[in-house]
Amino acid sequence: MAIQDDYLPCKSYQGHDISEERISKFLNEKSKKHYFAFLDETGSVTLRSEGYTTEKSRDKGLESVLKNISDSKKVEIVKEGKKYFIIVKAGNNKEIARSCDYSSQKAADEALQALTKVSPATAEEKTSNFVEGQMLLSLEGYLPVDMYLDRERVYDTYGITGFVKFRTNDRKYYFGVLNPDATLYLRSKAYDSEDDRDDAFDVMESSILLEENYKIENLNGDYYAVLFEDDEVLAISDKFETFIEAFVTTPGGRPKEYIGTMY
Structure with missing residues (x-):
């Protein structure tokens, strides 16, 4: 970045x-x-x-x-x-x-x-993750949600919201964004190198506050908040049962009184 x-x-x-x-x-x-x-x-x-x-x-x-x-x-x-x-x-x-x-x-x-x-x-x-404006969401390359939790946090840019960066035993690199209650907000896919992961992390930081950089996607009946930049998926949320549940986690859907505390 x-x-x-x-x-x-x-x-x-x-x-x-x-x-x-x-x-x-x-x-x-x-x-x-x-x-x-x-x-x-x-x-x-x-x-x-x-x-x-x-x-x-x-x-x-x-x-x-x-x-x-x-x-x-x-x-x-x-x-x-x-x-x-x-x-x-x-x-x-x-x-x-x-x-x-x-x-x-x-x-x-x-x-x-x-x-x-x-x-x-x-x-x-490069290969696009979008077709005619629609994202082709896949969970391939993402870990189960609990794998991003209970890890040492990086600095907390957004108040009490936290970041984690880590490497798994298979030598893949990931980052996660945590909510104030230590639940997962967003998770990254696997990256082959630390530099690639950190480059994506930097782009995520510059995009995370922007309402227009989110989509809510349906995959097999579950809904996910997706953070993207241009045609690249940067991170996705845990799954939700409804569109509204996913939407209210994003900057555009959060109650205004939480802006500044959640971010």
């Missing part, structure tokens, strides 16, 4: 190998983080990423930019002081890339028009 406000100076994104689509990906030797950038035909940087701890998370960030850059709701030009910047946001409304500065609105508009011509087809293809 990108580190907030971790952009390099624009000149640091220059001088690296560039693809046919004029996109560069590189490791900064000083920060030991991975970055990507979009450059124009003159070699000037038109869009840059923050730092990612792994190549895989960097490539997922690039894929998200390519997916959202043509969506007018995800791209905007902002003025900060006397400078103008192009900002690209992900589905959870989090900033995932920004341009170098422009001295005028017109210059920023022209750069944005050039950027939106980049085809999403340049992103790495």
